[in-house]
């Protein structure tokens with residue numbers, strides 16, 4: 001069966017970005033539809049590991065219009081609670097979200113305004129929607145990115161962090177976790193606690209303190225103006241940020257991970273079928289992370305001093321232990337079979353995938369060409385991209401503000417398109433008068 005309908009704005013994706021977009025479009029009276037292939041906030045439900053909690057406390061990681069009712073504001077809540085929050089939010093704002101509808105293509109209409117979206121529903125129906133504008137809100141973390149180091153037909157079990165659920169899912173044996181960002185570190189810790197020997201490959205990273213002088217990292221990022229920064233610091237756009245809300249939230253220190261029994265190694269470089277090779281850069285990467293950590297303490301101390309705030313001093317936060325033995329004498333080669341490693345978890349990030357969107361809105365690497373979500377192609381908008389407008393753009397609290405800007409831009413275009421000249425207006429009046437005289 002085929003359906004056909006029209007709207008002014010089609011929002012593709014019903015995660016936090018799609019819900020925020022809907023709120024701002026409704027506030028401006030812009031008719032729209034949100035299509036979500038799964039359920040609201042699907043990625044929080046089915047593309048993240050079982051024990052995941054938010055990286056930020058929920059007084060911060062939320063939209064302005066609703067608190068996490070019933071939760072301690074300083075808590076890091078389980079992923080299911082986040083999905084429930086966005087479902088509640090969508091209900092509260094009466095967002096026109098249709099779940100179980102996957103957009104398979106969006107194409108520009110030839111010789112007339114707007115776009116046509118084709119979709120398929122989970123029960124196999126197909127249909128089209130004609131729309132003036134499209135907002136791609138399909139997330140920044142879409143397709144697993146795994147570096148081509150180990151062949152896919154290797155007997156080693158290889159999964160991406162987005163496919164990892166819990167330790168029981170992996171075959172018996174030890175594990176190499178590649179990538180030590182927020183995901184890799186938490187997964188490595190959980191696997192080590194489950195009784196396996198874990199090797200964790202650590203690249204360059206920033207590791208801000210979880211809390212310092214009675215304030216969470218998200219607060220420091222806010223008051224120091226870092227959430228609002230428009231571009232990443234020079235050379236740091238690919239540096240991963242290691243923070244964790246696990247176990248009530250704690251600062252990630254690689255010394256603690258080594259003390260728990262994890263063997264830290266440098267960046268994963270190559271595999272010859274037997275032996276994995278690592279760059280000899282672990283000590284440098286840890287030192288760089290330490291420097292970042294200390295620089296946040298310095299900036300926080302300076303802010304407190306300058307503003308005369310009465311926040312408790314915390315000199316012990318500056319005491320870093322010695323480098324762990326595995327960093328002082330780093331291994332650069334590991335025979336995986338000899339080490340009993342049977343699986344690899346690649347916590348190596350994500351790629352964008354807008355293969356459904358046929359528009360002149362991408363560079364030759366498929367990256368959206370946009371400014372604050374407004375693309376090269378009139379009528380095509382993006383939401384939720386990393387650094388779309390600022391550091392906060394791909395996070396819960398930041399996307400709401402970006403959506404407001406995108407809705408403003410849509411409204412501005414809408415005003416242009418409804419303009420008619422005095423000649424057109426009198427032509428319309430004549431036409432109506434003639435019609436009523438008949």
Ligand SMILES: Cc1cc2nc3c(=O)[nH]c(=O)nc-3n(C[C@H](O)[C@H](O)[C@H](O)COP(=O)(O)OP(=O)(O)OC[C@H]3O[C@@H](n4cnc5c(N)ncnc54)[C@H](O)[C@@H]3O)c2cc1C
Nearest residue numbers: 013015016017036037042054055102103138139384395396
């Ligand atoms: C492991 C992990 C932990 C994170 N923790 C936090 C945190 O604690 N706090 C925080 O602020 N941020 C966190 N983030 C970052 C960010 O908030 C999340 O990635 C969030 O899910 C992004 O929301 P989004 O709406 O932009 O995209 P998504 O959540 O990816 O939503 C996009 C939606 O689009 C749907 N979709 C995709 N393609 C189509 C299509 N063709 N047709 C229809 N629907 C489609 C998907 O099903 C999905 O529901 C985390 C990210 C990761 C990876």
